[in-house]
Amino acid sequence: MDSFSRPKDKDDSPKRPEETDSSSALGADALSINEVYPERTKKETSFKSFDKFDLQKMSQVSKILEKRTLERKIDEITGQAHLQKPDQAIEGRDFEQSLESLKTLLKKTLESLNEDSEESFPLTQLERNAVKEATQSLIESGSIRDFLSNSLYLAFLYQYLGCHTKFKKTVQLSLSIDPNNTLVQSVIEELQELNQLQRSSKESQNYADVKDNSIAPLSKSALRKRIIELGRGSIIVLGDLLIDELLEGNPERISREAPVLILEHVATTNIPGGAANTANNITALGGKCHAIGVCGEDEYARKMAQMLERHGITYDLIADNTRPTTVKTRILSKSHSLMQQLLRLDRIAHHSINESIERKLVEKLEKAAGAHQAIILSDYKAGTITDTIIETCRRVSETNKNLLVVDAQNRFERFGGCALITPNQPDTEAALGFKIDSRESLQHAGSLLMKLSGAKSILITRGPHGMALFQEDKPLFELPPFNRSEVFDVSGAGDTVIATMTLALVTGARPEEAMALGNLAAGIVVRKPGTAVTSQKEMLEALDSTDLPF
Numbered sequence: 001m002d003s004f005s006r007p008k009d010k011d012d013s014p015k016r017p018e019e020t021d022s023s024s025a026l027g028a029d030a031l032s033i034n035e036v037y038p039e040r041t042k043k044e045t046s047f048k049s050f051d052k053f054d055l056q057k058m059s060q061v062s063k064i065l066e067k068r069t070l071e072r073k074i075d076e077i078t079g080q081a082h083l084q085k086p087d088q089a090i091e092g093r094d095f096e097q098s099l100e101s102l103k104t105l106l107k108k109t110l111e112s113l114n115e116d117s118e119e120s121f122p123l124t125q126l127e128r129n130a131v132k133e134a135t136q137s138l139i140e141s142g143s144i145r146d147f148l149s150n151s152l153y154l155a156f157l158y159q160y161l162g163c164h165t166k167f168k169k170t171v172q173l174s175l176s177i178d179p180n181n182t183l184v185q186s187v188i189e190e191l192q193e194l195n196q197l198q199r200s201s202k203e204s205q206n207y208a209d210v211k212d213n214s215i216a217p218l219s220k221s222a223l224r225k226r227i228i229e230l231g232r233g234s235i236i237v238l239g240d241l242l243i244d245e246l247l248e249g250n251p252e253r254i255s256r257e258a259p260v261l262i263l264e265h266v267a268t269t270n271i272p273g274g275a276a277n278t279a280n281n282i283t284a285l286g287g288k289c290h291a292i293g294v295c296g297e298d299e300y301a302r303k304m305a306q307m308l309e310r311h312g313i314t315y316d317l318i319a320d321n322t323r324p325t326t327v328k329t330r331i332l333s334k335s336h337s338l339m340q341q342l343l344r345l346d347r348i349a350h351h352s353i354n355e356s357i358e359r360k361l362v363e364k365l366e367k368a369a370g371a372h373q374a375i376i377l378s379d380y381k382a383g384t385i386t387d388t389i390i391e392t393c394r395r396v397s398e399t400n401k402n403l404l405v406v407d408a409q410n411r412f413e414r415f416g417g418c419a420l421i422t423p424n425q426p427d428t429e430a431a432l433g434f435k436i437d438s439r440e441s442l443q444h445a446g447s448l449l450m451k452l453s454g455a456k457s458i459l460i461t462r463g464p465h466g467m468a469l470f471q472e473d474k475p476l477f478e479l480p481p482f483n484r485s486e487v488f489d490v491s492g493a494g495d496t497v498i499a500t501m502t503l504a505l506v507t508g509a510r511p512e513e514a515m516a517l518g519n520l521a522a523g524i525v526v527r528k529p530g531t532a533v534t535s536q537k538e539m540l541e542a543l544d545s546t547d548l549p550f
Contacts, residue, residue, distance in 0.1 A: 106173065109173045110135070130157060134150070148174060152174050154170050155174060218548055223516060223517060226504055226507070226513050226514075226517060228536065229504075230285045230536060231536070233373060233504075233506045234289075234372045235282055235376060236289075236291075236372045237276075237291050237375075237376045238275070238361070238376070238393065240275050240378060241272075241275045241308075242326035242327060242328060242348075243270050243307060243325065243327045244270070244328050246270075246329075246530070247329060247332065248267045248339075249263025250334055251263055252264050270307050271530070273492075274326065275293060278378050278495040278499050279308070279313045280533055281496050281499035284533035284535055285503055285534070285535065286536055290372060291316075292365055293317060294317070294353055294357060294383075295320070297321045300324070316364040326382050328348075331344070331345070339529065350381060352386050369396045369397070369400045372402065373403060374502050375397050375405070376502055377408070379408040390415065403420075403502065403505060404418045406420070406455070407421075407422055407498045409427045413453060415453055415454070417454060418453075421455045422459045422494065423461075424461045424463070425461065428445055446476060459497070459501070459518070461494060466480040467481075467497075469515050477512055481523055492532065496518070496534065497518040501515065502514075504517045520543060
């Protein structure tokens with residue numbers, strides 16, 4: 001037997017009502033809230049002063065925004081205004097002149113803010129409402145203290161939401177009371193310090209806040225669309241295909257031959273493992289997958305082919321008489337509802353495939369590449385991924401405009417030029433020689449791995465610490481795990497991540513969205529025993545239960 005395959009089918013291919021103006025302490029010539037935000041509805045309430053701001057309005061904007069703390073910090077400083085000495089207070093201007101001059105400046109600032117579309121991402125409806133109410137409060141300020149308090153709060157809100165240009169403009173408005181006023185500067189310093197503490201809070205981190213100014217935030221609506229689109233992806237998986245064989249038995253007694261347990265055989269199940277599990281995850285999500293790999297000339301070769309076909313995976317298997325078909329056999333004892341693994345037996349060859357097998361794999365890859373959008377190289381140290389295979393994948397992906405993605409455990413320097421590598425944290429630490437135990441060490445590890453591998457992007461999966469995405473010319477992007485507590489078995493979760501991310505990328509998702517979907521999918525499969533997969537339906541259901549904004 002030289003090789004056998006299941007070729008792909010020929011047709012496979014990849015108005016809101018206006019609100020009446022409210023009265024303003026700034027006079028008839030000032031902008032109303034409806035002019036600044038014409039889409040505001042009657043149902044949306046305004047607040048008259050900073051002190052009366054309803055905390056519930058902001059509770060969903062961020063779980064870590066402590067309104068009372070912010071309010072107290074402002075009060076502690078602005079409350080001292082009347083005690084300032086004349087040379088420290090607003091010199092040369094009485095109250096009325098000050099307020100009048102601020103009216104004109106406020107009008108210009110609001111016009112500028114309204115015209116400014118600097119944000120590279122849209123705010124959620126809740127966030128827009130919070131900005132509207134903060135602006136209304138500023139417009140209705142009736143004293144210098146209220147003006148200062150409300151302008152600083154609006155500045156803080158803009159900075160918190162990542163609207164940095166608007167933040168700077170609002171800060172300038174606050175400083176306009178007196179450019180050299182140490183009072184205002186102290187308030188701003190306090191707010192910036194508080195904002196930094198809030199952003200770095202890990203215990204109360206909100207997924208919607210995990211963003212850089214250059215990165216659009218994640219939302220359920222956008223990810224829901226991306227999940228539905230996963231079925232349009234078509235991917236080649238080339239690598240170490242293997243069978244996870246589960247031998248299940250009921251415990252009977254202790255053997256007389258040796259102090260070992262005797263099991264009475266109940267069932268044998270073969271499920272995709274290694275690169276085959278990556279392929280299985282792709283088809284389970286509705287995508288199309290063509291697997292290319294090596295098998296032995298043994299009984300398990302046919303079982304491999306049948307298993308792939310059963311899961312809707314087309315394939316090219318090259319028979320190699322120098323190695324067995326890779327099989328990991330787990331012997332399981334079942335007692336009532338409890339399943340316990342007693343032993344694992346591996347049939348595997350670690351030596352690299354020879355040149356003859358390489359040529360046959362190259363031929364199959366070149367033939368299939370034009371009909372697919374991406375190539376995943378899956379290295380489980382079973383000898384399939386040689387330097388020749390890697391170089392061929394690089395060349396073929398460039399010729400056919402395929403996305404080249406790598407799942408490997410070591411020797412990352414081999415994969416220069418690939419689009420994405422997805423190592424886990426232990427493999428990353430082993431490759432670099434140090435522990436990742438802080439954000440600084442994580443940042444350092446990502447930078448070194450980018451240089452070492454020459455990859456365009458790297459995703460480090462960090463188990464209970466979530467994921468970290470490194471990209472060329474972009475800041476580090478992190479996500480905590482969507483599923484923190486319901487972890488049953490992490491086997492194969494990395495295969496789920498790379499399959500989901502690759503499908504997402506080839507169907508139009510941004511890298512950050514693809515990362516989020518990989519995170520979501522992994523959070524589902526770790527709830528299941530053994531090597532498992534998920535579906536679009538499960539992902540949509542899980543997405544609804546996340547803390548992401550709509």
